[in-house]
Amino acid sequence: MIRINAKRALFFLVILLLSAAPGGAPAAAEQHVALVIGNAAYAFASLKNPVNDASDIAGALQRLGFTVILKKNAGLKEMEEAVGDFGNRLKQGGVGLFYYAGHGLQVAGVNYLVPVGARIDKESDIKYEALDAGRVLDEMADANNGLNIVILDACRDNPFSRRFRSMSRGLAVLGSAPAGTFISYSTGPGQVALDGEGRNSPYAAAFLTSIQEPGLTIEQVFKNVRHHLGRETGGRQVPWELSSLEGDFFFTPAKAAPGSRTRDLAAPEGTRDEAPVAPPAGEARxxxxxxxxxxxxxxxxxxxxxxxxxxxxxxxxxxxxxxxxxxxxxxxxxxxxxxxxxxxxxxxxxxxxxxxxxxxxxxxxxxxxxxxxxxxxxxxxxxxxxxxxxxxxxxxxxxxxxxxxxxxxxxxxxxxxxxxxxxxxxxxxxxxxxxxxxxxxxxxxxxxxxxxxxxxxxxxxxxxxxxxxxxxxxxxxxxxxxxxxxxxxxxxxxxxxxxxxxxxxxxxxxxxxxx
Structure with missing residues (x-):
């Protein structure tokens, strides 16, 4: 559910009243679009979990009603094309979500997401061989779609930090994010996140668990992520968030009370929690x-x-x-x-x-x-x-x-x-x-x-x-x-x-x- 401003809230209220009246048409669901990228098969320093993380998060978001663009072990051109496609879809309005798992580099205060196949032999190669994370924010700003979520599990330690003079540990705080943006880093600025020993990174596992809890605002979801992550890592990894949201966003809306006719207008059709439908009489055994x-x-x-x-x-x-x-x-x-x-x-x-x-x-x-x-x-x-x-x-x-x-x-x-x-x-x-x-x-x-x-x-x-x-x-x-x-x-x-x-x-x- 999203409440962005008074005019929009009034619009949804009118639609709700019309749909409740006899003969009223149901309200159209606002689109939710996600670009999910997981890169692991690096020639210089492979990672264990990003592809698993991306696959599992893509599946979870699909079940929550998102249309998902999923890229695994993507090269630079594939990442650039996917970001462009994502931006074009956002121009239709709605909610945008970008998730990246893999190597991320900070050079002179700029964050780069590293493609599979990147050839980085010297510091000057980075801006030509990796994707500037700011490009994702630029696409969101250009789309002016209203609400965006950026999730970066990209602070995993990299093999370049000691070789290049201007490279810093972890990621920098992203600047110039459009209004209505929520950004989550898997760990604090300048710190390194854990890849994990299980199927998922500790951060991804905590996120997958938390987004399925009904009735939590996005801020509450990431407080839960922080709690789970602190417990799993013994306090070694503490995620950070930045937000310019004015309204509330729910990954999983609260369950309606028994007998309630309330509908969540932001939840896409088929994702609301409903009683199972009995098989038709006479259906096969x-x-x-x-x-x-x-x-x-x-x-x-x-x-x-x-x-x-x-x-x-x-x-x-x-x-x-x-x-x-x-x-x-x-x-x-x-x-x-x-x-x-x-x-x-x-x-x-x-x-x-x-x-x-x-x-x-x-x-x-x-x-x-x-x-x-x-x-x-x-x-x-x-x-x-x-x-x-x-x-x-x-x-x-x-x-x-x-x-x-x-x-x-x-x-x-x-x-x-x-x-x-x-x-x-x-x-x-x-x-x-x-x-x-x-x-x-x-x-x-x-x-x-x-x-x-x-x-x-x-x-x-x-x-x-x-x-x-x-x-x-x-x-x-x-x-x-x-x-x-x-x-x-x-x-x-x-x-x-x-x-x-x-x-x-x-x-x-x-x-x-x-x-």
Whole structure:
């Protein structure tokens, strides 16, 4: 949502009133355009994470309604053309966002973004071989589109700083930014950012987590980034921001209250948080994704008593409360290593020797969002993680009072699940145990499964009855189902476990829901 001036606010109010009236036309969404560049394959000093960072952030922005121009390992000409294209699109108005990850140089107070293939042998080469970051600001100023965001994770240490006399450590503060611009540096002026040991740089990981929290202004988002980054780096890296914004901008607008008719006019169509639409009556019982071969089973909607119905659970599973859900299609199996490789091109799993039909693991919640973004771009169908209410309802055969997926008998659990008593301390191929009554396999044991929801220890007392989607914010996401190294008690269908969204482990995987 953007509120830039009184005239514009009045305009949107008039549109809102017209759209609420009978026969009124819906308001058009304001365009959101992003140019995302990640450069890593440098001949002189390669980096590990910028391409991952750019890909994951591009996917996250697309899910938030941005039209994204993504460039990976781009040369100078490709970067210049992309910046020109970006500027032309901004002339149509709306919100512009520029993100760059890779080597960045500061020479005589000017910031340069280094292309792949740059030939920099002496200091005078830089202005001819690298892109002046000020050019991005010039395009924004020329477009006069109203609101722009510049994000530079480009302060990673470079091999030239000791060779060239006028080169300074880190980046300088950008000058001459147009009014209505928000600029974020991954670390303070003159300082060096960390590339990181995981899939993403610490800054990118914090940003990916924070932009998905509903109802936060851009200033609050980057305060969260600073908090997460300080915690992850032990205070070694502190990001900086500069802003000339007058109104508020939300990456993820706040959820509307139940029964509310309020619409976020700045959120593009299809990105607002809405209840899932039930599959049409008579729809097929099963569905197979044409790209990956993933099989999905139709779960009819209904109401059930969610939580610790057996009285032996944890406080976070209480109180037992009624939940009503629309129908949905959920994966028959956990997503496999072969399916992950088909979409992402590689296999991150610890148990690679288990084979393509074993569940993919060692993936974070953020990794899963990247997988979903790639998969959704490959075909006409769209997918997401299940809400934890949907997951529990499906595991319990459509909400039946069952302790584990398929049975309430501890003596029979080994027929349905891989857990500490029978797993041999490893994961196993999907579908080798009995399914529950809905035909879903391995919902108890084998690997933990990510859900979409934030974890709230005391969420249940305030959970809405219809299609709950979890708390609006949090520090961890919900895992369900237990895994191969857990006790039977920890594989119960009602058990809720929290885990940081940027972390992964060899016992964590997922299954999907078809939207």
């Amino acid at each position: 099963t569905f197979t994704d044409p790209v990956t071969g993933m099989e999905f089973v139709l779960v009819r909607g209904g109401c059930f008593r969610m939580g610790d119905t057996f009285g032996d659970g944890l406080p976070s599973e209480k109180p037992v409360h009624e939940v009503c859900l629309n129908g949905f299609y959920i994966g028959k199996y956990e997503v496999t290593q072969g399916q992950w490789r088909k979409v992402m091109g590689k296999n991150p799993s610890h148990f690679k020797d288990c084979g393509d039909n074993c569940p993919v693991e060692s993936i974070s919640w953020t990794d899963v969002q990247s997988f979903i973004a790639e998969l959704n771009g490959m075909g006409s169908r769209k997918y997401r993680l299940p809400a934890e209410a949907e997951w529990e309802y499906a595991a319990r055969d459509g909400g039946k009072a069952e302790k584990w997926a398929g049975t309430s008998s501890g003596d029979k659990l080994a027929d349905y699940a891989w857990y500490d008593a029978n797993s041999g301390d490893r994961s196993h191929p999907v579908g080798k145990k009995k399914p529950n009554a809905l035909g879903l396999y391995d919902m108890s044991g084998n690997v933990w499964e990510w859900t979409q929801d934030w974890f709230g220890e005391s969420y249940y007392p305030s959970s809405p009855r219809d299609n709950p989607r979890g708390p609006d914010e949090g520090a961890a996401r919900v895992l369900r189902g237990g895994c191969w190294l857990d006790r039977a008690q920890d594989c119960r269908s009602a058990l809720r476990y929290s885990f940081p969204p940027g972390k992964e482990f060899k016992s964590i995987g997922f299954r999907l829901i078809r939207q």
